[in-house]
Each structure stands twice: as structure tokens, then as C-alpha cells.
Amino acid sequence: MDLLLCPISYGALRKAYWGYFINFISLVHKNTFMRLRLLTVILFYLMYAGAADAQKRIYVNEYLNIGVGGRGLAMAGTQVATARDATAGYWNPAGLMQVQSDLEVGLMHAEYFSGNAKYDFGSIVKPLKDKKRVVGLSVLRFAIDDIPNTIDYIQPDGSFDETKLKSMSAGDYAFLLSYAQDIKIFKNVGIKTRIGGNAKVIYRHLGAMANAWGVGVDLGVQGSYKKWEFGIMAKDITTTYTAWSFHLTEKEKQIFFQTGNEIPIKSYEVMLPRLNFGIARPLTRQGKPIQLLAEAGLDLTTDGKRNTLISTDVLSLDPHLGLEASYKNAVYLRAGIGNMQRVLDDNDTLNQKKVLLFQPSVGAGVKIDWLVVDYAFTSLQTQSNPLFTHIVSIRLLLKNKSGTRRVYDEEIPPSTSSK
Helix, strand or coil: CCCCCCCHHHHHHHHHHHHHHHHHHHHHHCCCCHHHHHHHHHHHHHHHHHHHHHCCCCCCCHHHHHHCCCCHHHHCCCCCCCCCCCCCHHHCCHHHHHCCEEEEEEEEEEEEEEEEEEEEEEEEEEECCCCEEEEEEEEEEEEEEEEEEECCCCCCCCEHHHHEEEEEEEEEEEEEEEEECCCCCCCCCEEEEEEHHHHHHHHEEECCCEEEEEEEEEEEEEEEEEEEEEEEECCCCEEEEEEEEEECCHHHHHHHHCCCCCCCCCCEEEECCCCEEEEECCCCCCCCEEEEEEEEEEEECCCCCCCCCCCCCCCCEEEEEEEEEEEEEEEEEEEEEEEEEECCCCCCCCCCEEEEEEEEEEEEEEECEEEEEEEEEEEEECCCCEEEEEEEEEEECCCCCCCEECCCCCECCCCCCCC
């Protein structure tokens, strides 16, 4: 367990998070026509302020970076610019403004490590009555259940007491409360932009022995100009702190001491800001039954050197690409590559030659009236040591009573394409 000792008060950190978030939302509300330059300055100020006070710890809460939804995972996570459904609260909450249903529900299930680890996602999205704002709630869970707890299993005389063999779970949860609305950033009326944010609550536990709580803030922007779509997602913009507390019994502490294990105390984990960029464009003419969409993404992390295609001691850049082909907006084929790395060639005995490795993914989807089913076949690792899994997600599209769907600022009949 990756823990960071820190003397900062958890209550003070929580107040600081909400202070940053409320001040930023207030600024946006009072000046809807603020320029992109001001937005960028504020964003990087918040990122720098959080990173300056935190000791850097990499690979913290990595379950939040796996991705959600069959569409997004089949396209290697290239969703920042085009997320427009119930998964947008995770990929980019600004995309919630493009949800066309009166209510949309999304569900996903995946398993890793031969079914031992369960990964689940659920979300619900609701456009408000004025159709100018959208709210959503997303829940993630990554857990291993039925872990044998053998602390009381071995008796003092060396025998085994089957009645003392218990099981426990180690689970990581995240709750995202999302909000999105249109915003005017550019003077050019042809550039449509949207903004969204997440108030994030993290809960982690290891049986009854330990649990942790954390809070954070995400901010996303999406835009479109002619055939181009672009987006930026800033995760943990104020730095997310997770506070651990431990509830060991005296007997458990004694066993820890006898077996040479350190008895843990209160501690904190620190998750530094991450920026995800995306740009997309259709490769076919609109109105054709067959459509092809390409999107490129770039993830920028600020927690030090990672094993990415481009990395420094401070920042790391991880590019990824995705393609989606559709037929009459009802049948979809998808593919993507990500997690690109340059590693030493196993066939080079001098350990001087490097080769490019990447993580491939493919998938498909089908839409039948109010039901959308998406499938992805992907891996947690590169193709040299794959850890493949099948992922299935569904979305329920519940129409409003008037039978119309909202696309940007227009109302169009359900039979008309929104592309």
C-alpha cells in the first residue's frame, strides 16, 4: 500500500478544495465571456499551487485512469474531445451537454486477473428543465473480494482452526458529481464551447483494518469548430489528498509486531494534477450512411518520470489514437492504440537497441432504439505482456415526453441525425 506521511490536517485540506472550486465557479458565473487565456492561467495556477505543497507520489489511485465504457476503452481512451454520453462525467464532464436523452443511464462491468479483480461503473445523467445545464452522478468500483484473512487461522499450538478463517475485501471507490453548461470563450460565433466540472469523493478500504477518504476537483472544456472537435480535461486540479486511518485490534497489532511488520498510523496519499487533451475530426462527408471518426489524445502527468513515449523528471506525455466507424449511427466498429513505450529489445544482447511497444484495443457497438450495447477487447498492459479482458457496457436512452432530442442549442425530431 502506497502511503505518504503528512502533518497537514485533512479537514483543512477539504476546506481548501471547496474554496478553490467555489471561487472558480463564481468567476465563471460572473463573467461568462471570459477569454480562454484567463481560463488557462487559472487552471495552471491551481495545478501549480497544489503541486508545490505536495510531496510527489506516483501511481496513486491508478484505478481512476483505467477508463470506462466499451466505446472509450475500445478507442484506447481517446474520448476527451468526443465524449457525449453517460460516460462523459469520467472522460470530460463538459461532454454531458451533448447528452440527447431526457435521462441516460450507463453501466459497465469488467474483470481482471482471472476474474479475481472486479471493475464496475455506473452513471446517471439528467439535463435540467431549461436544457442549458446538465447534472450527473458516476460511481466507480475496483475491488478484490473474498481475500482470505488468516490472522486468526493459525493457533498457538500450530494447528489450523477452519472456523477462524475469514474473508475480506479490498475495494477502491470513486463518486463523481458532475455539472455542465455552455460557455462563450471565443468571439468567433462559429466556435461552440462547453464547460463541466466534477466534485470527486474517493473511498478506499482494506477489510475492517483500514479505510481512506479523499476529495478532489476535475474541470473539463469541449469545443467544436466546423468539422473539428477538441477538448481538455484537467483532473485533480487542486491536487487530491486521500487520508488513511487504521483500525487494528490489539491482537492484530501484536501479530504485526511478531511477524516484523510495521504498525501503520494515520497517513496521506497525494494525487497530482493530470491534463488530458483531445482533438477529433470526421474523415467522411456528413450525411453518408458510413461514417469514420478519428481522434488523437495526449495525457500529460505531473508526478515525475513515467514509462511513457515522452518523459522528463517533471512531466510525462502519453499519446494515444482511436478510430470509430459507424453505419447509420446504429452499428459501430472501433480500434485504438495507447500506452506507447520505448523499451529495450529482448533480442539485443548488448541492451542498446529499443523497440516501440503499445497497448492495442478493438471493439464494437450496436444501438437499438433506446438501448446501446458497447463491447471492448483490451489490455491493461502492452502487447509484450498482455493482460486482456472483455468489457461490456450498456446505455439506456430515455426520451423526454415531447419526443425531441437536444443537439447543441437546437431541437430536432428523433428521426433526424444529430451528426
